[in-house]
Structures are given as C-alpha cells and as structure tokens.
Amino acid sequence: MKTKVRYFALFREQTGCESETIDWPGGSAAELFQMMAEKHSNLTTEAAALVAINDEMSGWETVLIDADEVLFFPPVAGG
C-alpha cells in the first residue's frame, strides 16, 4: 500500500527530506517510523516524538490504511 510520509523540523533536517511516498506492506505508525529510520540513518528515534495521521494527532500503535498521510513530529517545544 502507499503511504505519504512528512517530516518536520529536526526530522526534516535529519532525513534531508520534507515528504516522500512509499510503497510498503503496511503496519503501524511505529513500524513505519522504524522502517524510515533504517532508510535514513540519521533519523533518531526520540521517545517524545509524536505522530499525526491525516492531520489528526494519533498513537504510534495505530495501524495505517492505504493512502494515509503520516506526519512525524520530533519532540515539540511550544511557548
């Protein structure tokens, strides 16, 4: 299935990439992140990272469905 992945802030700098669309067997957001961390060796797994799916905050265990857009947010720092 196809999933669009978007990277923000630190993650964008680490991957050198704003967004990419990948074709993969599917799985959870966490599994997708792991896969991407293998592809982009600089991408760090941060405990405080957040994930959104289709512009809604989501959990890492959420299983993605075809055509989902996944947003990887490095640890945030509002204020």
Place this chain on the structure above:
Amino acid sequence: MKTKVRYFALFREQTGCESETIDWPGGSAAELFQMMAEKHSNLTTEAAALVAINDEMSGWETVLIDADEVLFFPPVAGG
C-alpha cells in the same frame, strides 16, 4: 497609662470615631479591644480583625506600653 486608639473602615463606622486617647491601667491589645467594645456597644469582635502598634503589624497578645498608638483593623479585603 495613655494609649491612642485608631479605628478603620467598619470599626470607624461602628464606633463613630476615628481616634481617641484613653487613660487605662494597661494590658494587651486584646484587652484594650474588649474594653473599647464595652464602651462602644456597636463595635463587633471579629475573629479576622488585625492589630498594629505604632504602624507595625502586631499580635493581639502584645502588652502595650505607655504612649503606644494602637490601630484596630477590621477584617481586610485587598485586591
């Protein structure tokens, strides 16, 4: 001994008096207040009332000395 007594806000209205100087045998601020409450029958004893002596916040048990100026503060409400 002589003690000057000043009344504020509600106490001033209850006694109809801003200040008075009394000649008495002496004692604590609490004893003085009781005496004044007997003189001015409208003066209410309020648990939250405060007392200052010579412009310093003080305790009700403080024993007054000659020429002290005693300020009787009804319950306060700053802010």
Place this chain on the structure above:
Amino acid sequence: MRFSVSNTAIDVAAAKKAVTDNSCGALVVFEGWIRDHNEGQQVEQLEYEVYRPVAEKEGTKIIDEAFERFGVSNAVCIHREGLLELGEVAVIVCVSSPHRDAAFDACRYIIDQVKTRLPIWKKEHYVSGISEWVSCEHCAAAGG
C-alpha cells in the same frame, strides 16, 4: 517601588515595563477587576480605603518574601485606593522570571497575601443604593 498604592488609574503598561527583562522567559500578570456582581447584589462602584503607612511596609515585605521563596527576577504590585468604577483595575501584580513555574507561584503568592495581610478595606456600592464593607472571607467583587 516594588509595592505602591495609587489613588489614580493604575498604569498597567508601566507596571509591566518595570518587570521587563531580557534574562526572563516568563511573565505572569494578575489583574483584579471591579466586577458587576457579588453574592447576588449588582455592584455599581467600589471604594478602597487604605492605611498607607502599614500597607506600604507590609506590601513591600510580601514582595520581598516572594523573591526569597521563589527566586523570581522581578516583581511589582500596585493597589488602588479611592472610588472605582466597574471594569477598573483594583490591583495588579507582575512577575518575571527565567522560567514559568516560579513566575506563576510568586504571582499567586503575592496576590493571596495582599488580599489577607494589608490594611485595605473595600466598600461595595450596590445598584440598590445600599453599600457594605466586604471582607475577604466573603469573597468580594474584585480580584476574585
């Protein structure tokens, strides 16, 4: 002047300016406003009586305590006296600090102490024509 009493409208901008500081990341401001009701009565005006010699001394002590307890960088408090209309600022507390924890705690401490320790009294004038001295325990119309 860390603590002061004013018989004219409180200069909110000046109070804030007094705590402006490039080494601080957090500002917390409390303003007590004259609100239009208290315990079912409609409030029209409010009058503050302040005994300045003690209020100024004790007010300054409260600010000093806040510095010592919370380690904030800057703090000021201004309290009104006299007759105030609805919506007017009765009291302002401004605190700045490198971090927000201390700024919140110190601001809260100062207003709580100001409400209970200073020789300040307020008389509410109601729309009904009645007026009454209000004490802290009875949850007055300004400052909440």
Place this chain on the structure above:
Amino acid sequence: MRFSVSNTAIDVAAAKKAVTDNSCGALVVFEGWIRDHNEGQQVEQLEYEVYRPVAEKEGTKIIDEAFERFGVSNAVCIHREGLLELGEVAVIVCVSSPHRDAAFDACRYIIDQVKTRLPIWKKEHYVSGISEWVSCEHCAAAGG
C-alpha cells in the same frame, strides 16, 4: 478565535481585550518571552516552525478543555511563528474569570499543554553562530 498562530508581532492589547468582561474579577496573563540565554548559550534569535493545520486544531481543543475543567469565562492563546528577536513575545495566554483560582489554574493548564502537545518547534540561534532545535524537555529559552 480562541487559539491562533501569528507570523507577525503578537498584539498583546488585543488579546487582553478579547477576555475583558464586566462579570469577571480576575485576569491572569502569561507571556513567554525570548530570553537571552539557555543552558549556558547566549541566544541571539529564535525561530518557531508551526504546522498550522494540527496546531490550530489541537490549540483550540486545549482552550476548550480549560473552559470545561475550570469553568473560566474567557480564554485566548496566540502563538508566534517565524523568526523572533530577543524580548519578543513568543506566546500569550489570557484568561478571565469571576474568581482568581480558576483563572490561575486555567492559564497554567493552557500554557503547559501548549508546550507539550502542539506541533511547534523552536530553533535557537546562538551568538556563537551555532543553531539548534530545542525540545521541551531541555528547558528552552522562551516561556520558561
């Protein structure tokens, strides 16, 4: 708009005006300022990246939660994005309420949640020429 993101200087007076209310006796304001240092580094500028579609939705949710939990009358929050200089306001939270307890609690709740839940990132530019993404856990230069 209870929560908004601004790419120009935050209008502090307008934010305060938005919560002005004659039925309220208490106003609590929090401002996060760009401070001149963080963890031993001298800060020159700060850059906020905001992903607006999610930040605006989550920000509004936070304000709604504050209304529900604390029963305050009015609350607004504005967050900056883009490049900020020392002393600029990065975020403002204004809350008004009949009483001060709720206003303090709600203001604190909103800023705490805004700092940890919204997709907002800050990059500090140091006097040394280095710049670095700062995360909440590392206690950043703005907002304390």
